[in-house]
Amino acid sequence: xxxxxxxxxxxxxxxxxxxxxxxxxxxxxxxxxxxxxxxxxxxxxxxxxxxxxxxxxxxxxxxxxxxxxxxxxxxxxxxxxxxxxxxxxxxxxxxxxxxxxxxxxxxxxxxxxxxxxxxxxxxxxxxxxxxxxx
Amino acid sequence: xxxxxxxxxxxxxxxxxxxxxxxxxxxxxxxxxxxxxxxxxxxxxxxxxxxxxxxxxxxxxxxxxxxxxxxxxxxxxxxxxxxxxxxxxxxxxxxxxxxxxxxxxxxxxxxxxxxxxxxxxxxxxxxxxxxxxxxxxxxxxxxxxxxxxxxxxxxxxxxxxxxxxxxxxxxxxxxxxxxxxxxxxxxxxxxxxxxxxxxxxxxxxxxxxxxxxxxxxxxxxxxxxxxxxxxxxxxxxxxxxxxxxxxxxxxxxxxxxxxxxxxxxxxxxx
Amino acid sequence: xxxxxxxxxxxxxxxxxxxxxxxxxxxxxxxxxxxxxxxxxxxxxxxxxxxxxxxxxxxxxxxxxxxxxxxxxxxxxxxxxxxxxxxxxxxxxxxxxxxxxxxxxxxxxxxxxxxxxxxxxxxxxxxxxxxxxxxxxxxxxxxxxxxxxxxxxxxxxxxxxxxxxxxxxxxxxxxxxxxxxxxxxxxxxxxxxxxxxxxxxxxxxxxxxxxxxxxxxxxxxxxxxxxxxxxxxxxxxxxxxxxxxxxxxxxxxxxxxxxxxxxxxxxxxxxxxxx
Numbered sequence: 001x002x003x004x005x006x007x008x009x010x011x012x013x014x015x016x017x018x019x020x021x022x023x024x025x026x027x028x029x030x031x032x033x034x035x036x037x038x039x040x041x042x043x044x045x046x047x048x049x050x051x052x053x054x055x056x057x058x059x060x061x062x063x064x065x066x067x068x069x070x071x072x073x074x075x076x077x078x079x080x081x082x083x084x085x086x087x088x089x090x091x092x093x094x095x096x097x098x099x100x101x102x103x104x105x106x107x108x109x110x111x112x113x114x115x116x117x118x119x120x121x122x123x124x125x126x127x128x129x130x131x132x133x134x
Numbered sequence: 135x136x137x138x139x140x141x142x143x144x145x146x147x148x149x150x151x152x153x154x155x156x157x158x159x160x161x162x163x164x165x166x167x168x169x170x171x172x173x174x175x176x177x178x179x180x181x182x183x184x185x186x187x188x189x190x191x192x193x194x195x196x197x198x199x200x201x202x203x204x205x206x207x208x209x210x211x212x213x214x215x216x217x218x219x220x221x222x223x224x225x226x227x228x229x230x231x232x233x234x235x236x237x238x239x240x241x242x243x244x245x246x247x248x249x250x251x252x253x254x255x256x257x258x259x260x261x262x263x264x265x266x267x268x269x270x271x272x273x274x275x276x277x278x279x280x281x282x283x284x285x286x287x288x289x290x291x292x293x294x295x296x297x298x299x300x301x302x303x304x305x306x307x308x309x310x311x312x313x314x315x316x317x318x319x320x321x322x323x324x325x326x327x328x329x330x331x332x333x334x335x336x337x338x339x340x341x342x343x344x345x346x347x348x349x350x351x352x353x354x355x356x357x358x359x360x361x362x363x364x365x366x367x368x369x370x371x372x373x374x375x376x377x378x379x380x381x382x383x384x385x386x387x388x389x390x391x392x393x394x395x396x397x398x399x400x401x402x403x404x
Numbered sequence: 405x406x407x408x409x410x411x412x413x414x415x416x417x418x419x420x421x422x423x424x425x426x427x428x429x430x431x432x433x434x435x436x437x438x439x440x441x442x443x444x445x446x447x448x449x450x451x452x453x454x455x456x457x458x459x460x461x462x463x464x465x466x467x468x469x470x471x472x473x474x475x476x477x478x479x480x481x482x483x484x485x486x487x488x489x490x491x492x493x494x495x496x497x498x499x500x501x502x503x504x505x506x507x508x509x510x511x512x513x514x515x516x517x518x519x520x521x522x523x524x525x526x527x528x529x530x531x532x533x534x535x536x537x538x539x540x541x542x543x544x545x546x547x548x549x550x551x552x553x554x555x556x557x558x559x560x561x562x563x564x565x566x567x568x569x570x571x572x573x574x575x576x577x578x579x580x581x582x583x584x585x586x587x588x589x590x591x592x593x594x595x596x597x598x599x600x601x602x603x604x605x606x607x608x609x610x611x612x613x614x615x616x617x618x619x620x621x622x623x624x625x626x627x628x629x630x631x632x633x634x635x636x637x638x639x640x641x642x643x644x645x646x647x648x649x650x651x652x653x654x655x656x657x658x659x660x661x662x663x664x665x666x667x668x669x670x671x672x673x674x675x676x677x678x679x
Binding site: 091093095104 | 505506507589590591592593595596597598600601
């Protein structure tokens, strides 16, 4: 059986993690959810995730810093940014810094699953989800 | 190599771009020091000079000629400084003061208004509405100033070779474009363009020397052959002729100099 | 993949730069002629007249301003439809005025020297330089008015673009190279959000094109397949209007849900109360 895709979800709104964990587990991901950026970074320091999904606007440490940190620590990891304050400038900044994708909230679980599947494909570990439907 | 002028509004990151371009290309980066040069050279208080080249001319100023004199001094100091080449100038009206020189790359940096307001709030610790007002006032002053002295709007893109929207791109992108553009053939200093720059500096130097006594004059130079243009052919023209004769001893580079009155002024005259 | 919109003060130069950029990058040049032909065929319109919408003010268009707006909406719909394809270079369809906030689309304005524009005009119309100058001034004024009337925008405002390049000293070839270099930046890579923004704009334009004839004053916004239509109406007409709009919009491909919002038509209300 192929190894599960290791995904870290970081969002300071508890509801996001609660919704995303089952949605991603369903497509065969092993999901760890964090609400505190600091504890997420501690975990990232010790474990190489395949995909990190992070909110952008958070207290203390924002998602852009998380992106920088992951890019330095684990260059292979794909980072997906999610935000309720999507704007063109922010989206471009995230992509320039090396984000794999950028999604505006609210989104449907399928939207994120589609992005995760795309990232899995880019990592050379495709999962069973229709990425071409969009 | 080239001369690069970067025009910007306050808090548009133009200064940062200018400094980084200069660093990348190993050029000198100048702005305020030109003002200092001018004030030393022509013996005028720096504060007065800053006000003259920043605030829009008031109604009274328009009839007086203080401001025009200061601009002439400023242009002379600027051309004197940049004719040595390999320099990035960021500040007011560089693109207009160095107009007509082929190896001058003229750039404008613009930034989103909201970002500028944010930067002003951070720096001044003021409220959003105050920051907004301050920036609007500053923009208005700069536009008025350029319009009243050069008849041009600094926001008009056609005055520049490149306009970079810093918020949509980034400081690094802007630095890339500008550095690459400066290395293109069109902006490379040639013997002819260098001569043109020297002629411009000479014309500016002569105008700065005369402007206090003869307010309404224009000066052009081609290979050191200088023509001073007076508005009318009257008594003051003779006075000007006499004054001009003394310049050869004081200013280097004049091959020949003459005064013309009441004829059309060519576009390259300052 | 990313796309590019090129605007210029000279249609000829804009077209040339767009075409050369497309060739340089291996992108598709979106020929305005093709887009206009497709609209003319689909809507059964005269192509030459349709073309005039893009440079004629409603006052001199020869049809009502209502028709002018309708045809403009049709062009907008077709252009946005084509921009949904990958790697397009678009010019000449005023897309720089209505494609906003899509991060994978690079917007560039090309400025031509006045001398060159005058030469083009003088040779095209076989007129003197003086006459060309006068005509050019008039055309500039008219173009400014057109942008304001069509999209309430000033197209010369540099903040509308990512980059403005003047061809006074920079050559066309160099400008093409610069544009091609910029589009390769990671920030112009399409992402879920930017694709969604473009999809919303495209759906919005399709909905607007389909209701503009019956509801010319309606404003349309699309978000995630939900359409919000705002119309001015009298209280007593609300029910009827809602049903009519829902019927028109509900069947459009890509629409999941339709909301109709009303703004009180104070003018009509006042007029009727005096009857």
